[in-house]
Amino acid sequence: MGLRFTVLGSGSTGNATVVSSDAATVLIDVGLSGKKIDELLKEREISGEDLDAIFVTHEHSDHIKGLGAFARKHRLPVYANERTWGAMARIVGDIPEPNRKVLPTDSVMEIADLRIESYGISHDAVEPVGYCFQADGAKLSLATDLGYVSDKVMKQLQNSDVMVLESNHDVDMLRMGRYPWNIKRRILGDTGHLSNEAAGDALCRLLTGSLRRVYLAHLSQEHNLMDLAKLTVNTVLESNGFFYHKHEFALCDTYHDRPTPWDIIK
Numbered sequence: 001m002g003l004r005f006t007v008l009g010s011g012s013t014g015n016a017t018v019v020s021s022d023a024a025t026v027l028i029d030v031g032l033s034g035k036k037i038d039e040l041l042k043e044r045e046i047s048g049e050d051l052d053a054i055f056v057t058h059e060h061s062d063h064i065k066g067l068g069a070f071a072r073k074h075r076l077p078v079y080a081n082e083r084t085w086g087a088m089a090r091i092v093g094d095i096p097e098p099n100r101k102v103l104p105t106d107s108v109m110e111i112a113d114l115r116i117e118s119y120g121i122s123h124d125a126v127e128p129v130g131y132c133f134q135a136d137g138a139k140l141s142l143a144t145d146l147g148y149v150s151d152k153v154m155k156q157l158q159n160s161d162v163m164v165l166e167s168n169h170d171v172d173m174l175r176m177g178r179y180p181w182n183i184k185r186r187i188l189g190d191t192g193h194l195s196n197e198a199a200g201d202a203l204c205r206l207l208t209g210s211l212r213r214v215y216l217a218h219l220s221q222e223h224n225l226m227d228l229a230k231l232t233v234n235t236v237l238e239s240n241g242f243f244y245h246k247h248e249f250a251l252c253d254t255y256h257d258r259p260t261p262w263d264i265i266k
């Protein structure tokens, strides 16, 4: 069991993911209440006491809603870049100084045998990041809240074994949906969220290496369906000549209201 993870919740109602190596366990984002995170951890047979640290992607409430309460309750160190700390200070409240850890964007650190790398992404937060994790020769990449996938991000995601990739909306459903135009424009823009097609396009450039599973994540409950997201991503892949067998590669589900099973990458 060298590297494993579970997505506890995914979507604009709250995001949180646990990544675990042989000797370290970390939580990425606390976008649900602290109480809910405790319940979800219990469902996956771990607890806040098993965690070594929390890593924050950005200051939007669906990523930090329960951060302050959860970090205080379990006395956990919290890692974020300097500007994200500034932007979330008021929402998060008091985190004791020794547990306020600054991890600059595009830097690498290690907790025991788990290597953690942050990378900058395009989203309308002050300095949003994604994270890649490596242990025991395996690589997991988390890539959500992306307006678009830049060449730099693409390079960062290369050689992943498993990815959690945003597939937020179906563009036609969003265009015809009930959100006000300014919000639609934001979601569709370069600092918004990845569509199903954009996720498919990104995968066409990533499916050449070791990639075995991609969890489609941060799906809109208004403007998407898991089956539609998978169909669209598959259609983009096939129209670009990528045909695969189930045992070689799989698209997997995430949920807004329940955790994914533990995925044991290695």
Ligand SMILES: O=c1ccn([C@@H]2O[C@H](COP(=O)(O)O)[C@@H](O)[C@H]2O)c(=O)[nH]1
Binding pocket: 011, 012, 013, 168, 179, 183, 187, 193, 218, 219, 220, 221, 222, 223
């Ligand atoms: O009334 C709203 C609804 C949503 N948003 C933001 O839009 C994106 C996409 O939301 P989905 O729930 O995935 O459709 C997300 O960032 C929401 O926070 C909004 O600003 N106002």
